[in-house]
Amino acid sequence: MRFSQTVLLGAALFVTLSSCAQKTKQQQNNSSKKELSKYSVATFAAGCFWHEEALFESVKGVQEAISGYAGGNTKSPSYEELETGTTGHAETVNVYYDSSIITYPTLLKIYFAAQDPTAVNGQAPDFGTQYRSILFYRNSTEKQLAENYIKQLNASGKYKKSIAVQVVPFVKFWDAENYHQDFIQHNPNQGYVNAVSIPEIRKFQKEYPQLIKPGHTY
Numbered sequence: 001m002r003f004s005q006t007v008l009l010g011a012a013l014f015v016t017l018s019s020c021a022q023k024t025k026q027q028q029n030n031s032s033k034k035e036l037s038k039y040s041v042a043t044f045a046a047g048c049f050w051h052e053e054a055l056f057e058s059v060k061g062v063q064e065a066i067s068g069y070a071g072g073n074t075k076s077p078s079y080e081e082l083e084t085g086t087t088g089h090a091e092t093v094n095v096y097y098d099s100s101i102i103t104y105p106t107l108l109k110i111y112f113a114a115q116d117p118t119a120v121n122g123q124a125p126d127f128g129t130q131y132r133s134i135l136f137y138r139n140s141t142e143k144q145l146a147e148n149y150i151k152q153l154n155a156s157g158k159y160k161k162s163i164a165v166q167v168v169p170f171v172k173f174w175d176a177e178n179y180h181q182d183f184i185q186h187n188p189n190q191g192y193v194n195a196v197s198i199p200e201i202r203k204f205q206k207e208y209p210q211l212i213k214p215g216h217t218y
Helices: 003-018 049-057 104-113 140-156 191-207
Strands: 040-046 062-070 090-097 133-137 166-169
Touching: 040 049, 040 104, 049 062, 049 090, 049 104, 049 191, 090 133, 104 140, 104 191, 133 140, 140 166
Parallel strands: 133 166
Antiparallel strands: 040 090, 040 133, 062 090
């Protein structure tokens, strides 16, 4: 193989293994959309939404997590537009949960524990404003809970740097394209999923086994 071909192949392999920013052939979800109006909803951004969605869906009390875009001003953004970093949006998940089983404060703990909350504009290996960590609050109670928890984390000495998660009011959530929904479930052997997503989920589940639904361990 010529040197130029080797370089191109190596670059392609690197992208496959190290980035959430990939376009995959759209898959059709034949299952009907769940009725979610009776559930509470929390909205979080923390890097690649593929494993954020799968992680939250593995938690007891969470009915559904939907991948999408929030935090910017562009209307109905596409994945390709988001990846330019110019829409203002971040990869985000809407988490629908049964508040009689799991509380918002517990979801906050999960959200912070499943990422590096001190990282600015991304979670390795994904960097850019589209991967920044944002906690979207829907009311004053959620805002206060979030801000108080951040103060606790900063004072705990657990992290060497200050918490970088943005706490902003929820405005609008745009559903991501169909092929992003349940991405890990549909693409368990995809390079990035195997190299990044599943190890991150396993790390969290190993630390908090009591929170995981039976049969949802990776």
